[in-house]
Structures are given as C-alpha cells and as structure tokens.
Amino acid sequence: MGSRRVQLVIKRALDVVASLLLILLFSPLMLVIALAIWITMGRPILFRQPRIGYRGRVFTIYKFRTMTEERDESGNLLPDEQRLTPVGRFLRSLTLDELPELFNVLKGEMSLVGPRPLLVEYRDLYTPEQWRRHEMPPGMAGPVLASGRNLLDWEEKFRLDVWYVDHWSLWLDFKILLRTAWKVLKREGVSARGHATMPRFEGVGVKAHEGRRGG
Template sequence: MVAYRGKRALDLSIAVPAVALSAPLQAITALVVWARMGRPVLFRQQRPGLHGEPFEMVKFRTMKAPSPERGLIHDADRLTPLGSFLRSTSLDELPTLWNVVGGTMSLVGPRPLLMSYLDRYTPAQARRHEVRPGLTGLAQVNGRNSITWEEKFARDIEYVDNHSLVGDLKIVALTARQVLRRDGISAEDSVTMPEFIGGTA
C-alpha cells in the first residue's frame, strides 16, 4: 500500500511546530525524569518500521530498569508513579515527535510494536508494516490499550487499506480529545498491554 500524496507534508506541517512549541515542556519533563529516576532520561528501543525495517524509537523513560534482586521484573513493578503520570498524559510520547520529523514514523499509522513480534504475526497482521508506523492510529482512537490484540490489528489493517488525508486529520483530532480525557491507557489487569503471543487470524 502506497501512502497518499501529501502524507509526509502533513507530518512535517504538524510535527515541526509541535516540536518547537513543546520544547520548554520537553525540557521540564526531562529535568523531572532525571531528578526522580536518574539517567537515562530517554527510553530508546529498536522497533519495526516500514516493511519491518528496524529503527530507534525515542520516548521519555517511565520505568525503572529490570532488577530481579529488587523484585523489579514485571512492568507493574517497574512503572513509577511519575511514569504512570507521563503515560496517562502522553507526555512520554513527546520525544517521539523527532521520529516523525526524521521520517522513521508518521503522525498516523499502526503503532510500532516489538521486534520480537515480527515472526508471530499472521500474513494478514503483518500487513500493518505496509505503511510507516504512527505516533497515533486508528486503533488508538478506538480503544487504545483497552481493546484486544485482534481488535487492534483489525483496525491497523483497516487503516492500511483506507488511509487518507481527511482520515488522518480526523484521527489527529480524536487523539487530542482522547489524550485530554486519558482514555484507554492500559488493558484490564495490565499497566499497558499483555504480551502478544501470536495471531490466529
């Protein structure tokens, strides 16, 4: 699936001003993360991008480092109160705007998941990589982390097959409303989403 003409222009027209306007907030957030959790301030991780090619996604750190000796194994144990606040307000996502500016991500598209998931997708689910991953997407404005993996992937493929300029603008607007309402931050009985084991459809 080829992205519609003007998608990159839309990304830059929103992401570049957003980076500039949010710079003071990003600086304050970085200082708070450093003061409360120490270094590193940023969380960097390889994620699959367009056609599954890896890129480095950047966010503000929200979790303590894994430490079995200290009982810090599961996400629920590692997520800090500050991290929970950053996630609920989506402030942790602000550095990801640089991925959009750099072209490894788009404003709207399927959210980039883990590299380890690549060989777990069905052929249909793997189609989510036919477009650049997004900072937000159709799944995010239709339940975010409160919906199942199957529902999430169905929304991703729906986006791949039907994305458009008007659709992207609508998703951006709905995302802004969802961030303000803090909807769908986590799945039931999980601080984020449970691990994706593998697809069956």
C-alpha cells in the first residue's frame, strides 16, 4: 500500500508537469481549432459538462465543441449524427476535441491516464463492482481508449476500467499512453457501430446484476 501511495504522488507530479508542457506545446493548435469552431459554429467554443470524477466527486469537463445546438419543433436536441459538423467530425477522428481536458488534468480533476469520466446521470445505474472505476482519477487516455474505444460495449468498458484499478502502476500508464496514441493515429473506435458517437448507458450491467441475484 505504501508503494502504491508513493506511485500515486509521482503520478500526480507527472500529470502536472506533462499537462503544463502539453498546453504550451499545443497552444497554437488549440488557437487554430478555436478559430475554426468560431467560424463554422460560432460561440461557445468550449463544451462544458458535469462528469463524475475521483471517488464520485463531480467536476466540469472541458472539450472543444463539435456539435450544433439544433433542435426539433418540440425543443429537443436533434440526434448526434445530425448535429455533428464536418469540423467536429474531424476533431473527433483525431481526438483533438479533448485537448482542453489538459486543463482538467492541470487542476487535478483528471489524470493523463485513467478510466474515462462518464455522465453524472449514470451514477445510479452502476453495479457496486462497476462503481469501483472511480477508485482512480479519471483520465484523458485509458484502458478503454487503448483497447477499442467505442467499438466496445458498455460491459467490456466497465470490465477494463475495474481491471485497470486493480492492476494500476506507472508502467501500465506508460503502456496505455503508447497504445492510445497508436489507436488515435489509426482513428480506430471513434464511434460505435451505427452511431455517430456512443449509445447511452442504460444500466445494462445493473439489469444483468439483478438477474443473477434474483435467478
């Protein structure tokens, strides 16, 4: 346990140094992206959304906006595939829309590597085992991105996240970063089959859990 605690301190120190350097390195690119979004979609430039973080704490994630706010006659947002713009599709294909998350890392709300932070509304849909994904800080890269991203179903994603929590090490983080970079360059798993992004989590794991408990 002591060794793990020391490694977590090192992990945080590496996050601070790396995120600061990456912000400086990518600042010209982020300015270009912001300009492209402003020209094609207008303001706001950034997409902000509450997410569940480390130990269940809620924080606001920052991303570049990739979709319009178009709505139907009833005032409901149109499906993702209708709101996703060409610029947004390009940003998502190279994961450039997630560059502002470096500021979340710098603030200590995220890490460079960890389970991806999910929507707050999913909070009550987890099984106790799935909730364990929050025992590590959420990350920009992670076991899911390194293993298939949105080509994986929700059950597989949760299984990988919990496996990461149980087997975490600095060396594992390094390997995940390399694998994630390779997946991004190959543009693999950007969207789920038949979806512009990823279908919502409907608590499939919860239903399966209840079925096993009751059967």
